[in-house]
Structure formats: structure tokens, C-alpha cells
Amino acid sequence: MSGGPKILITGASGFTGLHACRYFASAGYNVIAVTRRDISIDGVKVEQCDLNIKESVLNLIKRVKPQFLLHLAGQNHVGQSWSDPTGTLETNLLSTVFILDALHKECPESKSVIIGSALQIDPSNISAIPHPYSLSKTFQVLAARAWAELYGLSIVIAQPTNLIGPGKSNGVCSVFANRIAEMENHNAEQILEVNNLYAQRDFLDVRDAVRAYEILFRKGISKEIYPISSGKSQSLGEVAKIYKNMTPINFKIKSFEKSNREDKVRISSEKMNQLGWEPIFSFRTSLEESLNYFRRCPS
Structure with a gap:
């Protein structure tokens, strides 16, 4: 296990999560992968946790005390959001709130990158809601920015396109x-x-997105939203x-x-480009x- 900065990666067994675990481990981070199922991921420590259970999340954060949190876990299938809208809201919104509340209580000095979506919407324009998934991601981003504002946490929002x-x-x-x-x-x-x-x-390679997430840990400004795209x-x-x-x-x-x-x-990555990122x-x-x-x- 690396002696580098400790990073907690949720959704670690997913498409982006596996790439993120490999990338941050190779970059010298001490990676703790969070999964719901009991699995192994080469080269990293795995913590099993149901992020929809508040007490489990609090115990996880109390035990690990990460310096960085990359929150990739979520329900990201539009079709499933139609058949199970409440489950989608629970997974994408409540799990995020449980994590941020636990960070506030146990290690408020940590920095988080929360993964939003290019499909999130302007909450003031309710007629523009295309599906429950976009609604859940919009609520997730609002909650993350609110926790940063209310509790002084360092929380950055990444908004990648189709990976x-x-x-x-x-x-x-x-x-x-x-x-x-x-x-x-x-x-x-x-x-x-x-x-x-x-x-x-707008399609973007997942490995370019993961590189962008690391840059956001180093240079991203709290409460800011950073679109990440191929352009x-x-x-x-x-x-x-x-x-x-x-x-x-x-x-x-x-x-x-x-x-x-x-x-x-047309999605611009100008804010990421200003931080030195290019696909x-x-x-x-x-x-x-x-x-x-x-x-x-x-x-």
C-alpha cells in the first residue's frame, strides 16, 4: 500500500471506478476502493459499504479518514430511472448527502470531487426535466454545493460528458x-x-476524465462546476x-x-483548459x- 495521499473512491467496481483506482494507485496515492459487493481490485484496499445506509457511511469515513474523496457511485441508467425513480433519487442524492455529512463530522479538512452530469438541468425550469435521472443528478449537485457553503467543506463538481x-x-x-x-x-x-x-x-475517453479529476483535487475551486468534454x-x-x-x-x-x-x-471545457487539462x-x-x-x- 502506498504511503501517498489517502483517497477514497466510491463506485470503484464500475467502469470509471476501475480506471480511477488504477490511475490514482499508479500516481502514488493510497487508494481505498468502496464497493457494495465483496470483491477484490488489484493493487488497492477494498472497503465494502452500502452508501444508502447512513450509519455504514459514517463508520466508513470515521475509519478511513480520507484526504480526498472521489464520488463515482450512483445509478446512471436513464431507463432504470424511469422504472425506479425513488431508488435513483436515493442512490444519487441521499448517498451523496450521507457521505458529505460524514466528512463534515469526521474529517472536514478533506477535499471531494463529486461527479455530476452533463444531463443535469436548471432547477428553475421544471419543464426542461427530461427524465428522473437528470433530476437526481441536479439534486445531487445542489446538495454538494450547499454542503460546501453551509459547512465550509471543499467540494468540487466535475461534469463529464459521455465517457x-x-x-x-x-x-x-x-x-x-x-x-x-x-x-x-x-x-x-x-x-x-x-x-x-x-x-x-460529445464523447470523452474515461482515462482523460480521470486525469481531469486529479487536476481538480489539486486546482479545483470549491463549489465550482467544471464541464469536462472533448469539445x-x-x-x-x-x-x-x-x-x-x-x-x-x-x-x-x-x-x-x-x-x-x-x-x-457544444460543451466547452474552457475552465478545465485553464487548469492545464486537455484530452x-x-x-x-x-x-x-x-x-x-x-x-x-x-x-
């Missing part, structure tokens, strides 16, 4: 990569289904075509939505490494 790269995630690029790998193994019909070929997204807009049709050029499988692309009225996504992974590299991951590790 991609090697590993399993619920993201569309990961879903496409997994499907193509299944086609290559003759385990799936050679059809890639896309809801809307014209839908636009480029890609359509799902473009994603499908790039993948098609990476495989010998001549799969068909099936689209359900025919509308091509999709504006390009280093190309979009094509991220897609290729995602596909290669599922070729090695079929689901």
Missing part, C-alpha cells in the same frame, strides 16, 4: 462494441440497431461507421428514428480499445 474507452459500461459505444464482438464470435445476428443515426453526443460532436451514425471499418463483419445498421434534426453538441486520447483510439476489450473479455 468511452476500454471496459464495460452502459454507454452506447460500449453497447455497440460488445454487439460487434458478439457478431465476430458468431453469437449474434449481423445487425447493429441504432435508435437514431443522427443523434449527437467535439459525433453522431451515432458516425460511431457505427467507424466501428464498421474496424471489423471484417459486414453488418447492417438498422435505425428506428428517421429524423435528422439533431443539433451538434489526449483520440475518438477512434477510444472506440478501437473498447472493441478490443470485448474481443478479449466477451460478456
Whole structure:
């Protein structure tokens, strides 16, 4: 175990969490990974904790007393938020409040980076709420900034766009990569289904996002929100075509939505750029490494 700064990473067994554990461990941090299930993660200490239980969270913070907290845990599936809105609010809002309240009581000098979402909304415009997930992330960010204001905690909000790269995630690029790998193994019909070929997204490699989180620990200003993006807009049709050029499988692309009225996504990372951050992974590299991951590790 490293003798470097102690960092607690929640959601450590997830897509971003595993990348974050590896990155911070290699950078010399003393990483404590928080998971709900009893699992092992190479090179780091794992603490099992249900973040929805207030007493469990308080005991965890009291025991670990982290210098840094990276809060990645949460329910991030839009579809699930429709079927279980209360569970989504509980997971994304209450767990965050339990963590911040425990930090306030046990180690108020620590610094936290809370992961918001590009889908969060202006709370004054209720008609703009697209789904319960965005509502939960909006409440989460409001609570985090309020705890920073009310209790003087150092809490920074990171607002990443759609994260991609090697590993399993619920993201569309990961879903496409997994499907193509299944086609290559003759385990799936050679059809890639896309809801809307014209839908636009800003995709960012997960490893670039994790680097940004470390910079926010060092330079981020409490209560500030930092959008983290590639600054480029890609359509799902473009994603499908790039993948098609990476495989010998001549799969068909099936689209359900025919509308091509999709504006390009424009999310600026200027605040992160001012702190010295720039993305280093190309979009094509991220897609290729995602596909290669599922070729090695079929689901």
C-alpha cells in the first residue's frame, strides 16, 4: 500500500471506478476502493459499504479518514430511472448527502470531487426535466454545493460528458462494441440497431476524465462546476461507421428514428483548459480499445 495521499473512491467496481483506482494507485496515492459487493481490485484496499445506509457511511469515513474523496457511485441508467425513480433519487442524492455529512463530522479538512452530469438541468425550469435521472443528478449537485457553503467543506463538481474507452459500461459505444464482438464470435445476428443515426453526443475517453479529476483535487475551486468534454460532436451514425471499418463483419445498421434534426453538441471545457487539462486520447483510439476489450473479455 502506498504511503501517498489517502483517497477514497466510491463506485470503484464500475467502469470509471476501475480506471480511477488504477490511475490514482499508479500516481502514488493510497487508494481505498468502496464497493457494495465483496470483491477484490488489484493493487488497492477494498472497503465494502452500502452508501444508502447512513450509519455504514459514517463508520466508513470515521475509519478511513480520507484526504480526498472521489464520488463515482450512483445509478446512471436513464431507463432504470424511469422504472425506479425513488431508488435513483436515493442512490444519487441521499448517498451523496450521507457521505458529505460524514466528512463534515469526521474529517472536514478533506477535499471531494463529486461527479455530476452533463444531463443535469436548471432547477428553475421544471419543464426542461427530461427524465428522473437528470433530476437526481441536479439534486445531487445542489446538495454538494450547499454542503460546501453551509459547512465550509471543499467540494468540487466535475461534469463529464459521455465517457468511452476500454471496459464495460452502459454507454452506447460500449453497447455497440460488445454487439460487434458478439457478431465476430458468431453469437449474434449481423445487425447493429441504432435508435437514431443522427443523434449527437460529445464523447470523452474515461482515462482523460480521470486525469481531469486529479487536476481538480489539486486546482479545483470549491463549489465550482467544471464541464469536462472533448469539445467535439459525433453522431451515432458516425460511431457505427467507424466501428464498421474496424471489423471484417459486414453488418447492417438498422435505425428506428428517421429524423435528422439533431443539433451538434457544444460543451466547452474552457475552465478545465485553464487548469492545464486537455484530452489526449483520440475518438477512434477510444472506440478501437473498447472493441478490443470485448474481443478479449466477451460478456
